[in-house]
Amino acid sequence: MINGWMTSVSDANIISIALLLVVVFSLLQGWSRGFSSATGRLFGLLGTGLFTIASLVLAIPAAAYLNPYVETWASGISLPDTKLTQWQQIYYTAVSVLSESPLVRFLLLLLISYLLIRMLLGLLSMLLPFPQLRRTKKFKDRKITQVSRMGGAMVGLIIGLMRSLVIVLALFICVGLNPESGFSRYVESSPIYSQSAAAVFEPIVGETVQKKLPILTKTVAAEMNDILRRKYEVIDHEIPQDIIGAAGDIVGQAQDEEKKARLLYDWVGTRVTYDYAKADNYLQNRVWHEQTPQDTFDTRQGVCIDYARLYAVMARSQGLQVRVVTGQGYDGRGGYGAHAWNEVYISDRQAWIPLDPTWASSGDWFNPKDFDETHIRENAL
Known part of the structure; x- marks a missing residue:
């Protein structure tokens, strides 16, 4: 011993x-x-x-x-x-x-x-x-x-x-x-x-x-x-009137939940551009710039969590049940990296469907069949 x-x-x-x-x-x-x-x-x-x-x-x-x-x-x-x-x-x-x-x-x-x-x-x-x-x-x-x-x-x-x-x-x-x-x-x-x-x-x-x-x-x-999740629930609890108004204009007279979800997905995915400078600043310097859905709506820029949070508040303002999901997303180089997207509950299907507004510019990521092959779900916020 x-x-x-x-x-x-x-x-x-x-x-x-x-x-x-x-x-x-x-x-x-x-x-x-x-x-x-x-x-x-x-x-x-x-x-x-x-x-x-x-x-x-x-x-x-x-x-x-x-x-x-x-x-x-x-x-x-x-x-x-x-x-x-x-x-x-x-x-x-x-x-x-x-x-x-x-x-x-x-x-x-x-x-x-x-x-x-x-x-x-x-x-x-x-x-x-x-x-x-x-x-x-x-x-x-x-x-x-x-x-x-x-x-x-x-x-x-x-x-x-x-x-x-x-x-x-x-x-x-x-x-x-x-x-x-x-x-x-x-x-x-x-x-x-x-x-x-x-x-x-x-x-x-x-x-x-x-x-x-x-x-x-x-x-x-x-x-x-x-x-x-609770932090974002508190921060995003009050939805600004301009976001509510914009979401209402986007969905128009649509009554179908899936149609509403799709219209909002198309709008966020095409109006917001990815903020590569913010992402690089975090990856290289570990400096994170927190922004609210209002910031994303005003600047039309953000990273994946910003896309997802903006989509969530717009969807909630129109009576949809929505979640922000965090996990791993395929990076196109054989690996995975931290990512965020959304899930919306569709009453007619009695199921949550996934959608990724951040990736909308690269294809149709509104409830595709192969969604789980590129997204690894970890937490729902």
């Missing part, structure tokens, strides 16, 4: 080096402080750990109790019909998340409950009549003996092992959240980590971490991705 640890350190495994440094640092710290001071530090860490565990245990039922009340409150808040400021957009997006993302809502309540309970327990500990350990000037000036230093070093070693186990636990959870990532494989290549986790944590929570945390990660990721 020791040989494996030394090999890991010699191979410059950062995880192994960090865990060993924590132990060595704590040992030297205990040596310099002496037995009495190091013991006080140990009890302080144990007290902090107990407070943390108690706060977390109490926070779980507190979050579960508050959860339905927060959901009811958030569900009762409606978007106003007036134009929203930036702060109002943030507020209503957050309220929408609290209303319709149960896991994110619970985790947020858990965090808030934990922080409040931890603070209250800390204040309570200061009010309780615990004897305060104070060092007198005589004690501070007293010379630390070698025996005291050796005892302090042993206590420091215990503190170091405790600190290392906390780090191992954090890494164990991270690996469980995304076991197939390169980071997880690197962590597991450390024998110090892998042997510590196998000996201490896997017998207790190993099965739970391996089976349930990846599912939790996917659920949280799905709900976090849904935040983007």
Whole structure:
């Protein structure tokens, strides 16, 4: 075991080096402080750990109790019909998340409950009549003996092992959240980590971490991705009158849903031009210029998400059910890149049909048979 640890350190495994440094640092710290001071530090860490565990245990039922009340409150808040400021957009997006993302809502309540309970327990500990350990000037000036230093070093070693186990636990959870990532494989290549986790944590929570945390990660990721949809729902909630008027003129007297959808597709696809400068600025410099459907309507320029958002608000203004879809689009060179398009619900078909106004200039992409061959659907906003 020791040989494996030394090999890991010699191979410059950062995880192994960090865990060993924590132990060595704590040992030297205990040596310099002496037995009495190091013991006080140990009890302080144990007290902090107990407070943390108690706060977390109490926070779980507190979050579960508050959860339905927060959901009811958030569900009762409606978007106003007036134009929203930036702060109002943030507020209503957050309220929408609290209303319709149960896991994110619970985790947020858990965090808030934990922080409040931890603070209250800390204040309570200061009010309780615990004897305060104070060092007198005589004690501070007293010379630390070698025996005291050796005892302090042993206590420091215990503190170091405790600190290392906390780090191992954090890494164990991270690996469980995304076991197939390169980071997880690197962590597991450390024998110090892998042997510590196998000996201490896997017998207790190993099965739970391996089976349930990846599912939790996917659920949280799905709900976090849904935040983007809610953001655009809030921003695009109020449809400007000039867009409503233009959409009404485009569909004219058409009553058929598919006919309306087709007319709007033709208009957006032929009136808006692709903004290559915006796309290049993002791809090369990672600078994203956010624009609203009103901006796209006024400038007649945008990238795929701008086409899709403008189409969506125009379609909604004419009573159509429409979604903005994000995913991967074929790039014509054998690969795929990030892309956005739309889906419209047609009552007569009882189905959602896909359409891509961004690609309208290169062909007919209104519900073609081979749409799925060039578009990989990931999320609906």
